[in-house]
Amino acid sequence: MLSHSPVKAVLTSLALVLCLSLAANAQTAAALPTSAPMAEDTSRVYNSVEKMPEFPGGTDALYQYLNSNFQYPASLPHDNTATTMLFSFTVGATGKVHDVVKVKGVHPTVDAAFTRVLQTMPAWIPGEQNGKVRRVKFTLPYQVAGTPLPQETAIEEKIYVATEVAPAFPGGKKALTNFLKKNFKPTVQFADKEMEGSIVLSLVLNKDGSIRKEETKVLKGLGYGIDERMIEVVNSLPSFSPAKQNGENVVFKTVLPIRLDVHGYVKEVLEGAQK
Template identity: 25%
Template sequence: MNAKRLLLSLSALSLVTVSLFASSSGQLQPPPADEGRVIENPDIPALFAGGSGEMHKFISQTLRYPADAVERNAQGLVVYTFIVEKDGTLTNFDLIHRADSSLNKEALRILQAMPPWRPAKYKDQYVRSKSYVPMYFRLNKNANAVARNTTTRSTNTIGKTNPDIANSEVYSIVEKMPEYPYGEKELAGFIAHQLRYPKEARQQGIEGRILCSFIVAADGSIFNIEVVQGLHPQLDNEAVRVLSLMSKWIPGENKGEKVNVKCLLPIDFAIDEEPIP
């Protein structure tokens, strides 16, 4: 892939599933945005204080499922991106995957109520960085962290669909998350080797992040690849094509059983040459 450089930011991030039965917390106003450069790939990424487990706990305790959303039986995936400032406060919220309007507002309220994160570090200095939190809202009286595949789609770019998998139980938080069998470094290498930068997108100088989701089935197979946040039809299709080539993962486990788990994978496209006139 001469004259081109693909930067791959990989994270099989579990979806945060929130349910009807949770306590409430007050809403805070968003802090003022700090000026300064946003580091795309810090040495140490920003993190919710205490880790993802504490973040899940905070979200479940803060959630107030909107009454009108309950009446409409509204469910779905909401994803916001935001900037983690040098002091850990969250600013610049951007909704990149929508569900019901009431759920979108509730997800934003929860994010605005979060305590400061541990900021990212780059060259031993605290820096501004971009992050995101996906929240899957579902109405489940048992509140057992099971998610049905009722998410809305921001694009029509999908691959390797399997209706049987989609209509079965798909978990988003499990005791043991799925893993690429050879590690994240090898996964990045695999994607970089397989990816072919589409000519039209390269000529137009289109760069940025594509956020994909997929289901790791109980046997480790990859199904229902979707583009949650796209850039360009050619880039979106290329991302789905490459992810469709992935070999089986180590499946996720819950209570000792292998289960279907939905994961997110962001892929950054970058060109290290001038756009072709």
């Protein structure tokens, strides 16, 4: 009977070589680095998405908000011809509005006042693309009922910093301090800093004693969003008794220094404010 041992030996050797080859290839494949998925570009700003950003309540609510919060600057002479502004801004992934840009303005003073209104809008419902929220650029037209008069026809306005009769807040400095204490709330970011300090604002009072909101400026601030919040509260103050010069009401510019405690609440109105 013939022996098949040599044939079996050859087959066994071939099988062993094949197994070793397959194992080596598997180890090589495992050693190769796998390509990581590309990270999503969260910095991209879309011009158009499947679901565009929306102001809470829709378009009607948006223009109602704008009409309620934007005031044509009283200091700017104008006619009654309607004109349209065009602004763009980015609605972020959280709905917050930022990067406000004037595309077509009316006048620097008007443009600045409208920019502030846009910057303080409540959060929008963010846009979506492929089921994910996206940063989206939004363009907004807005019509104002007035076209600024040419510079040469505008009457130069005199603003006083000292007068025979100074403007006065109803109830005096104590009432002014109480109003600010009641209505001003610090931002969380500032309160966490536990940093005592002062905010100094510049105010312009119209001839009737009302605050010219578009000209309220920060001369010395503390940051962390607290300066902007203070401007909002100060602009909501009731009218002062007007300043008078030669028996007539005049426009008056004053300074309002406000000290905050370590938690960011109003502590007192300092000397320098009109009494």
